[in-house]
Amino acid sequence: MSSTSGLQEYQRESGLTRAARRAARGFAALPALFTFTVDVEEHEGGSRAREQTARLLDLLDAAGARGTFFVLDRVARADPRLVTRIARRGHEVASHGHVHQPLADLAPDRFRAGMATARDRLANLTGAAPAGFRAPYFSLTPAAAWAPDILAELGFAYSSSVLPAWNPLAGWPGAPRRPFLWPCGLLELPVPVARLGPAWLPFLGGMYLRWLPPWRLRGLAARWTAEEAAGGALWSYCHPYDLDEREALVHRPDAGVFGSLMLWLNRGPMLPRLEGLLHGRRSVPFTARLAELRSEARAWAAA
Numbered sequence: 001m002s003s004t005s006g007l008q009e010y011q012r013e014s015g016l017t018r019a020a021r022r023a024a025r026g027f028a029a030l031p032a033l034f035t036f037t038v039d040v041e042e043h044e045g046g047s048r049a050r051e052q053t054a055r056l057l058d059l060l061d062a063a064g065a066r067g068t069f070f071v072l073d074r075v076a077r078a079d080p081r082l083v084t085r086i087a088r089r090g091h092e093v094a095s096h097g098h099v100h101q102p103l104a105d106l107a108p109d110r111f112r113a114g115m116a117t118a119r120d121r122l123a124n125l126t127g128a129a130p131a132g133f134r135a136p137y138f139s140l141t142p143a144a145a146w147a148p149d150i151l152a153e154l155g156f157a158y159s160s161s162v163l164p165a166w167n168p169l170a171g172w173p174g175a176p177r178r179p180f181l182w183p184c185g186l187l188e189l190p191v192p193v194a195r196l197g198p199a200w201l202p203f204l205g206g207m208y209l210r211w212l213p214p215w216r217l218r219g220l221a222a223r224w225t226a227e228e229a230a231g232g233a234l235w236s237y238c239h240p241y242d243l244d245e246r247e248a249l250v251h252r253p254d255a256g257v258f259g260s261l262m263l264w265l266n267r268g269p270m271l272p273r274l275e276g277l278l279h280g281r282r283s284v285p286f287t288a289r290l291a292e293l294r295s296e297a298r299a300w301a302a303a
């Protein structure tokens, strides 16, 4: 029996590269349903998002997967056809904000005006107002607690902007690690985090997914499933630049010298890891899960 299922498993995986197979095995503990998300942004002065987003669209097509793309307004303005292409390929288009700055650095009035512009641009391009918002750097922190009200006012249905742990860049320690409702009714979908020693890591995306060794990712995936599956909603995140092996080193003042190097190096593993994550798993846009996640959040709040 075990040799038969081993053979079937081998045949099922044989279309993948060795690195993707290894990644797929590492993620085996994770639930079968998730949402593949992308934060579509450019490094300062860059114009490489289109090419790398095209690779992500091909990856998703090959896996028969649909996801959610959070597009920064500056990218939508500079490359409107990229937005229409994402929507035409069957994915949800949502907003990654009007400027790529932590929310706490913005005045609420500026955020309201900027987000109205960003929302209208996406609505004009796709034919539907965006339902979702993701704050740059997951920066919906206690210092930006005013943001959910404004998002609800502007007609957004959900946010996926809270990192429910302490983190050097952003984070809201003590926030629920499962979908929850803000008092204004906006649904929040916090980034999945798993415990590693004293820290909780948003392991399923960005630099974590690129830098953590496979055995470590496997352990974090198993831990997330054991600790969070009762109420957590699984999703991954990445950026076009995460798989861009040919981009020149960009010094990002917001990241410092070390951070800029971390962001630049080790991009090769990203694509096979994303491929491994998609393997044997079904990705649907957040909009396809909203009704269920909202009712779970409501039931949890009432309990």
Ligand SMILES: [Zn+2]
Residues within 6 Å of the ligand: 039, 041, 096, 100, 135, 136, 137
């Ligand atoms: Zn971003």
